Amino acid sequence: xxxxxxxxxxxxxxxxxxxxxxxxxxxxxxxxxxxxxxxxxxxxxxxxxxxxxxxxxxxxxxxxxxxxxxxxxxxxxxxxxxxxxxxxxxxxxxxxxxxxxxxxxxxxxxxxxxxxxxxxxxxxxxxxxxxxxxxxxxxxxxxxxxxxxxxxxxxxxxxxxxxxxxxxxxxxxxxxxxxxxxxxxxxx
Numbered sequence: 001x002x003x004x005x006x007x008x009x010x011x012x013x014x015x016x017x018x019x020x021x022x023x024x025x026x027x028x029x030x031x032x033x034x035x036x037x038x039x040x041x042x043x044x045x046x047x048x049x050x051x052x053x054x055x056x057x058x059x060x061x062x063x064x065x066x067x068x069x070x071x072x073x074x075x076x077x078x079x080x081x082x083x084x085x086x087x088x089x090x091x092x093x094x095x096x097x098x099x100x101x102x103x104x105x106x107x108x109x110x111x112x113x114x115x116x117x118x119x120x121x122x123x124x125x126x127x128x129x130x131x132x133x134x135x136x137x138x139x140x141x142x143x144x145x146x147x148x149x150x151x152x153x154x155x156x157x158x159x160x161x162x163x164x165x166x167x168x169x170x171x172x173x174x175x176x177x178x179x180x181x182x183x184x185x186x187x188x
Contacts, residue, residue: 009040009056017053030058030112036105036170058112078126082110089121094163098151098174100127105170116163143185151177158185 015026023046027037038046040056049055078084087096093116097107108116110128145154151174155162166174168184177183 013057015055015057017049017051017055019051021049021051023047023049026055026057031115032058032108032112036108039105040109058109083127085125085127087114087119087121087123087125091119091121092163093117093119094161094166096125097166098162101173101175102127103169103171103173103176104166106173108170116167141185143183145177145179145181145183147179149177149179154183154185160186 017026023037023044024034027034030037034046037055037057038044040058044053044055083100085096093104093107093114096119097104100107106128107125108114111125114123114125149157151162151165154177155165158165162174165177165183165185166172168186169176172181172183
């Protein structure tokens, strides 16, 4: 962020920090994790927010959001290059990631109001173009996938859901889970 308190967001909207805001509360307001919000604001000290400070948050590119809850309506059209979709009965967040072969992180940042644990039939979403692929983030144990292992077979082997593995590896799409891929697994 520059001295004149201006910020340019490469993706998303600009939000003005309000008195009493915390980084975690802002993340929750936009249905992203604090880690996802930190990725949008790499030069921000998350423990030292001040009223009037500008942050990048999920939203329409170039949009300015001055008050909490002032984000664009979730039924807006998808940005150019994105594919629009509607949640069907019985679909899960993981099944959408697998259908579109997109990473948790890329889909989450494109659909901040779509709650992974509470999808409802009829909700609209935007599928971003292929992108955001990152090496596994810290805090979990590294694992190299063996011949024949897939996202589903590894999840079964580790007694977790495919969705849990996708959340632990937000920069990976379901097809990235294959022989020789280095992934994060829970260290418990």
